[in-house]
Ligand SMILES: C[C@@](CO)(OP(=O)(O)O)[C@H](O)COP(=O)(O)OP(=O)(O)OC[C@H]1O[C@@H](n2ccc(N)nc2=O)[C@H](O)[C@@H]1O
């Protein structure tokens with residue numbers, strides 16, 4: 001039997017870091033939402049007790065380092081399952097981009113195997129398992145829009161943002177999330193107003209969402225990679241309503257409400273960047 005599952009990317013509408021914890025992780029407050037840019041995961045039962053990863057993307061590991069592999073392995077270990085699965089990943093989300101592509105593949109694998117193997121786990125149980133794989137996996141299990149706290153695994157659901165377009169531009173560099181957190185100067189942070197962002201979502205107020213976008217990791221990645229700053233400037237100049245780097249970067253996204261402006265920004269950015277996408281918010 002085989003099953004197809006979509007694994008959508010996320011963007012951070014806001015990302016704040018409160019302090020560094022004794023376990024080495026950072027305590028965060030992030031508002032995240034899913035967008036219509038998705039990997040496609042195909043799960044096929046195997047007759048032997050193995051996990052196989054298939055992907056044509058050379059940046060996607062095909063062994064135990066793959067987060068989708070880790071998701072299948074975790075389910076097998078926890079529930080003592082003696083079954084095998086082939087996980088085919090059609091990669092659309094850029095890798096190491098701040099868009100949680102790997103985390104979403106893991107979440108889709110947890111949800112897909114829950115159905116394929118008829119495990120009967122609830123979404124909350126899957127999200128709890130996901131947190132063992134990575135900080136963003138719990139959010140990816142639910143998708144939609146949420147305030148994530150703790151190290152990212154505590155999820156409070158929020159209403160979807162009003163309908164708009166998201167333009168994404170990913171420079172050719174890849175960024176290590178661990179390096180970005182390591183280079184963050186905790187004494188010199190300009191905190192975004194998380195409650196103003198939550199309130200903007202609760203009121204469906206697009207203008208307030210735009211004016212409250214903020215990410216404390218942005219300046220860290222910008223210092224390491226000045227080309228990210230150039231893309232931000234271009235996106236602003238071409239007329240996006242608001243522009244921010246997602247997660248630890250280096251992907252920059254712009255929000256646009258009117259389709260007429262979308263084409264101008266998209267075509268303008270294609271001159272600077274190989275990977276440019278114009279997609280809708282998914283949000284719920
Ligand atoms: C920055 C964010 C924002 O959504 O996403 P990305 O840019 O990776 O998409 C997340 O916090 C990333 O989540 P994720 O990529 O799942 O991180 P993990 O695998 O759990 O951790 C990778 C490394 O990042 C650091 N880390 C991660 C999360 C956190 N709250 N504090 C940390 O210090 C740790 O050094 C950890 O070893």
Ligand SMILES: Nc1ncnc2c1ncn2[C@@H]1O[C@H](COP(=O)(O)OP(=O)(O)O)[C@@H](O)[C@H]1O
Pocket residue numbers: 059060061065066067068089094095096097098099100101102103105106175177247248249
């Ligand atoms: N299924 C996967 N897809 C993409 N990258 C993966 C996957 N599994 C593991 N990785 C590894 O995770 C790292 C981070 O990838 P990704 O999740 O795309 O980025 P980010 O954490 O910035 O959102 C990559 O360097 C890659 O080697």
